[in-house]
Amino acid sequence: MQNSIRVGIAGYGNLGRGVETAIQKNPDLQLVGIFSRRDPATVSPCFAETQVYAMDSLSDFQDKIDVLILCGGSKDDLPQQGPILASQFNTVDSFDTHARIPEYFAAVDAPALANKKTAMISIGWDPGMFSINRLFGEALLPDGETYTFWGKGLSQGHSDAIRRVEGVKAGVQYTIPSTDAIEKVRSGTRPTLTTKEKHQRECYVVLAEGADAKAVEQAIVTMPDYFADYNTTVNFIDEETLKKDHQKMPHGGFVIRSGNTSDEQNQVVEFSLKLDSNPEFTASVLVAYARACYRLNQMQQYGAKTAFDVAPGLLSMKSPEQLRKELL
Amino acid sequence: MQNSIRVGIAGYGNLGRGVETAIQKNPDLQLVGIFSRRDPATVSPCFAETQVYAMDSLSDFQDKIDVLILCGGSKDDLPQQGPILASQFNTVDSFDTHARIPEYFAAVDAPALANKKTAMISIGWDPGMFSINRLFGEALLPDGETYTFWGKGLSQGHSDAIRRVEGVKAGVQYTIPSTDAIEKVRSGTRPTLTTKEKHQRECYVVLAEGADAKAVEQAIVTMPDYFADYNTTVNFIDEETLKKDHQKMPHGGFVIRSGNTSDEQNQVVEFSLKLDSNPEFTASVLVAYARACYRLNQMQQYGAKTAFDVAPGLLSMKSPEQLRKELL
Numbered sequence: 152m153q154n155s156i157r158v159g160i161a162g163y164g165n166l167g168r169g170v171e172t173a174i175q176k177n178p179d180l181q182l183v184g185i186f187s188r189r190d191p192a193t194v195s196p197c198f199a200e201t202q203v204y205a206m207d208s209l210s211d212f213q214d215k216i217d218v219l220i221l222c223g224g225s226k227d228d229l230p231q232q233g234p235i236l237a238s239q240f241n242t243v244d245s246f247d248t249h250a251r252i253p254e255y256f257a258a259v260d261a262p263a264l265a266n267k268k269t270a271m272i273s274i275g276w277d278p279g280m281f282s283i284n285r286l287f288g289e290a291l292l293p294d295g296e297t298y299t300f301w302g303k304g305l306s307q308g309h310s311d312a313i314r315r316v317e318g319v320k321a322g323v324q325y326t327i328p329s330t331d332a333i334e335k336v337r338s339g340t341r342p343t344l345t346t347k348e349k350h351q352r353e354c355y356v357v358l359a360e361g362a363d364a365k366a367v368e369q370a371i372v373t374m375p376d377y378f379a380d381y382n383t384t385v386n387f388i389d390e391e392t393l394k395k396d397h398q399k400m401p402h403g404g405f406v407i408r409s410g411n412t413s414d415e416q417n418q419v420v421e422f423s424l425k426l427d428s429n430p431e432f433t434a435s436v437l438v439a440y441a442r443a444c445y446r447l448n449q450m451q452q453y454g455a456k457t458a459f460d461v462a463p464g465l466l467s468m469k470s471p472e473q474l475r476k477e478l479l
Numbered sequence: 480m481q482n483s484i485r486v487g488i489a490g491y492g493n494l495g496r497g498v499e500t501a502i503q504k505n506p507d508l509q510l511v512g513i514f515s516r517r518d519p520a521t522v523s524p525c526f527a528e529t530q531v532y533a534m535d536s537l538s539d540f541q542d543k544i545d546v547l548i549l550c551g552g553s554k555d556d557l558p559q560q561g562p563i564l565a566s567q568f569n570t571v572d573s574f575d576t577h578a579r580i581p582e583y584f585a586a587v588d589a590p591a592l593a594n595k596k597t598a599m600i601s602i603g604w605d606p607g608m609f610s611i612n613r614l615f616g617e618a619l620l621p622d623g624e625t626y627t628f629w630g631k632g633l634s635q636g637h638s639d640a641i642r643r644v645e646g647v648k649a650g651v652q653y654t655i656p657s658t659d660a661i662e663k664v665r666s667g668t669r670p671t672l673t674t675k676e677k678h679q680r681e682c683y684v685v686l687a688e689g690a691d692a693k694a695v696e697q698a699i700v701t702m703p704d705y706f707a708d709y710n711t712t713v714n715f716i717d718e719e720t721l722k723k724d725h726q727k728m729p730h731g732g733f734v735i736r737s738g739n740t741s742d743e744q745n746q747v748v749e750f751s752l753k754l755d756s757n758p759e760f761t762a763s764v765l766v767a768y769a770r771a772c773y774r775l776n777q778m779q780q781y782g783a784k785t786a787f788d789v790a791p792g793l794l795s796m797k798s799p800e801q802l803r804k805e806l807l
Contacts, residue, residue, distance in 0.1 A: 172741050176621045252807050253800070273807055280615070280748075282807045283791050287608070289806070290767040290794035291760075293504045337753070412759035413500050419753040420608075424746070425665065431740035432619075439618040459802050463611050464787035466618035472581070474787050478617070479580050479601055479610045 155181040156445045158438075159212060161236065162222035163187045163194055163203075165400070166245065169434025170220050171197050177438055179468050183216050213239050217448075218441040220244070222434075230255065237270040237455075238262035241448045243441045245275040245433055252278070252457075260455035269448040270455045274440045275433040276424055277301070281406050283458050284422035288408025292418055295410020296341045300328035300349050304402030304429065312377045313354055316370045318362030321390065323397045327351045328405060336407045339417035352383040355397055357390050402429035439466045483509040484773045486766075487540060489564065490550035491515045491522055491531075493728070494573065497762025498548050499525050505766055507796050511544050541567050545776075546769040548572070550762075558583065565598040565783075566590035569776045571769045573603040573761055580606070580785075588783035597776040598783045602768045603761040604752055605629070609734050611786050612750035616736025620746055623738020624669045628656035628677050632730030632757065640705045641682055644698045646690030649718065651725045655679045656733060664735050667745035680711040683725055685718050730757035767794045 158174060160167050163185050174182045175198070184202035187194050191203040204212075209219075219236060221244035223229050229246045236242050237259045246255050252273055263270040273279065281299060288297045302325065309324035332349045335342045354371055358364060368385045372378055388396075403424040411417055426432045440458070443465035447456060464474055486502060488495050491513050502510045503526070512530035515522050519531040532540075537547075547564060549572035551557050557574045564570050565587045574583050580601055591598040601607065609627060616625050630653065637652035660677045663670045682699055686692060696713045700706055716724075731752040739745055754760045768786070771793035775784060792802055 169740065176740070249807065253804050256803060278807045280619075284750075285806045286791050286795055286802060290770075290791075290796075291608075291764055293796070339753075339755075412497065412504070412756060412763050416756040416759050418755060418760045418763070421749075421751045421753075422612075423749045423751075425667075425749075426746050427667075428740060428744040428746070431744050432746045435619055435740050435746070442618075457803060457807055459792035459799065459807070460790050462788050462790045463614050463618075467614055467787075468618070468621070471787065474614060475584060475785060476581050478613045479577065479606045479785055479787070 155179050156442060157181050157183050157215060157217045158441055159183045159209070159216040159219040159240070160185045160222055161206065161209065161219055161232065162228060163189075163196075164222065165430035166434055166437075167222035168197055169428070169431040170222060170437055171201060172431060173435040173438040176435075177442070177468065180438065180442065183212065186212075209236070210239060216240055218243060218444050220437050220441055222437075230258070233270070233272070234258045234262050237268055238266045239268070241269045241444050243271040243274055243437050243444050245279075245437060246273045247275065247278055249278065256455045256457070264454040267448075267451075267453050269444050269453055271440050271444045271447075271457070271461075272455055273457055275436050276426075277404070279433075279436055279458050280422070280424070281404065284406040284420075285408075286459060288406065288410070288420050291420065292408055292410025292412065294412075295408050295418075298336045298344065298349070298407045298409070299404065300333060300407075301404040302326040302328045302350065302402070304404070304426075305397075305400050309352065309354075309377055312374060313356060313371060316367060316374075318359050318367040318370075320357045320359040320362075321393055322354060322356040323393070324355075325353045325401075327353055333405060333407070336409055337419055337421070339409050339419055341409050347380045350381065352378055352381045354383065354385045355388050355393060356385055357393050358387060399427060400429045402426050402432075442466060442468070483507050484770060485509050485511050485543060485545045486769055487511045487537070487544040487547045487568070488513045488550055489534065489537065489547055489560065490556060491517075491524075492550065493758035494762055494765075495550035496525055497756070497759040498550060498765055499529060500759060501763040501766040504763075505770070505796065508766065508770065511540065514540075537564070538567060544568055545773050546571060548765050548769055550765075558586070561598070561600070562586045562590050565596055566594045567596070569597045569772050571599040571602055571765050571772050573607075573765060574601045575603060575606055577606065584783045584785070592782040595776075595779075595781050597772050597781055599768050599772045599775075599785070599789075600783055601785055603764050604754075605732070607761075607764055607786050608750070608752070609732065612734040612748075613736075614787060616734065616738070616748050619748065620736055620738025620740065622740075623736050623746075626664045626672065626677070626735045626737070627732065628661060628735075629732040630654040630656045630678065630730070632732070632754075633725075633728050637680065637682075637705055640702060641684060641699060644695060644702075646687050646695040646698075648685045648687040648690075649721055650682060650684040651721070652683075653681045655681055661733060661735070664737055665747055665749070667737050667747055669737050675708045678709065680706055680709045682711065682713045683716050683721065684713055685721050686715060727755060728757045730754050730760075770794060770796070
């Protein structure tokens with residue numbers, strides 16, 4: 152019997168690097184290699200011993216990889232790669248376009264089932280751990296309301312939007328959950344809150360030479376969809392400060408369920424994350440679910456699966472006996 | 480096919496009343512009745528339509544109950560009832576003597592397996608939801624520390640200890656988690672903390688006539704095991720205030736995992752509960768797991784199971800498709 156679960160990484164950006172790093176913390180997993188669309192000679196892995204191969208050579212590794220972690224993006228990569236790779240490997244991915252999950256699930260389910268593979272989709276923290284906690288909240292307190300807050304976190308989409316504004320040389324945007332709104336929810340009053348009431352937006356902007364700060368600020372705070380309906384603050388900083396203080400990718404958030412078990416008894420269940428590095432944490436979740444994916448496949452649980460289908464015990468390195476003794 | 484899962488309640492104290500109430504919030508469950516060791520004529524259920532039967536008549540109900548929720552205590556009732564009832568029914572219980580869980584698991588596992596029943600043990604919030612979150616923390620952040628804080632909560636054992644002190648007429652004790660310790664943990668510094676550093680004890684005492692307050696306070700704060708090593712405060716109140724302000728059974732706590740995905744990146748995962756009623760919330764968890772218990776039994780998953788063995792989706796009234804669409 153083999154001693155460890157053999158893992159491959161398909162796609163090597165921030166998430167792929169996070170997976171490479173996370174595998175080091177999981178002694179029962181063994182990294183077979185990184186598979187990249189770039190020329191392998193141009194890819195520099197985080198660890199010298201990591202092998203890098205061409206994505207095209209993946210099918211030669213069908214007998215050498217127990218679980219392949221797909222680290223591509225949800226917009227263009229996964230919809231195309233997921234179904235193909237799920238016919239050849241057990242896979243884990245972080246597909247996070249919430250509205251398209253049912254469609255993606257079906258697209259991956261059929262090839263996985265046909266080839267007796269297990270394909271875990273939409274793993275990470277949202278979707279993923281947050282989803283599990285939304286489910287727990289509803290199931291444990293059927294008479295209640297669920298609130299999801301995001302942040303404090305760097306938002307890629309909003310940062311891109313800022314950078315498209317005329318007069319902006321560089322910039323980042325943080326989504327900040329409203330402390331007032333969180334406290335209201337925690338108090339058990341079950342308030343009605345829109346996404347906009349729950350979050351503020353904080354921008355750090357480096358102006359282009361000669362740009363008018365007032366005009367840039369105005370263009371940002373009035374931008375429809377992105378900023379107009381939010382409480383948005385714009386801070387102007389120099390390039391050096393941007394490099395020094397805003398290179399990390401923090402994120403996190405809160406899932407709070409407030410409910411009543413009877414008229415007088417309010418109960419509040421809260422799950423939260425405070426992450427220094429969004430991609431490293433997401434990667435760490437993917438790696439734990441790679442273990443579960445392998446085990447589900449061994450149990451002949453084929454087809455597409457989500458975090459809802461995984462018993463917590465399957466995520467752990469420890470045996471069921473150990474878990475009951477040490478953690479229950 | 481039957482429309483709802485038929486549930487029985489064995490034992491009718493605070494927890495049993497909570498289960499009776501929780502079933503009302505779960506339209507796919509149907510209460511068959513309460514089974515009590517007391518004379519059924521002397522038992523007053525929360526809802527007029529609830530049937531009350533003698534515990535001895537339980538075996539006549541083997542074909543009428545899909546899941547039996549055991550609401551007895553962990554010290555005397557469950558070790559005796561659990562193994563017997565698991566041979567006749569699918570069962571869910573809240574066995575919470577942590578150190579004896581492996582032994583209890585084995586005692587329930589054998590009769591359940593032999594009779595193709597499913598016996599869910601140690602369900603509730605600790606053990607239960609807190610256990611799941613300790614497991615998630617370890618699995619998602621293998622390089623880290625887990626911290627469990629309890630409270631603010633009424634502690635039955637410590638309240639009993641106070642009431643045994645000479646000069647005390649009545650009293651309650653609350654366990655309070657230390658705000659300082661929680662903040663230290665949240666900051667990601669992974670401090671070393673003993674249970675005593677993590678909690679304070681707050682006592683509300685009604686003095687017996689003629690008792691010496693100073694002496695009572697001294698006897699409490701120096702009581703070995705219970706109070707001596709804690710920061711303990713004693714508040715003297717009159718009987719009316721005790722009745723008015725201290726009849727609820729609040730509880731809760733925090734499970735926090737602080738870990739590193741790489742040297743520079745700290746990640747904090749936190750789960751917390753703020754409960755107005757400890758028994759009603761525990762009951763609500765038992766009821767959600769009764770649904771999962773029934774489903775596991777339908778899937779031929781026999782024997783003893785814990786919260787670690789239950790995929791989150793099994794807890795929900797919703798179908799897997801609905802869950803993926805609405806909650807993922």
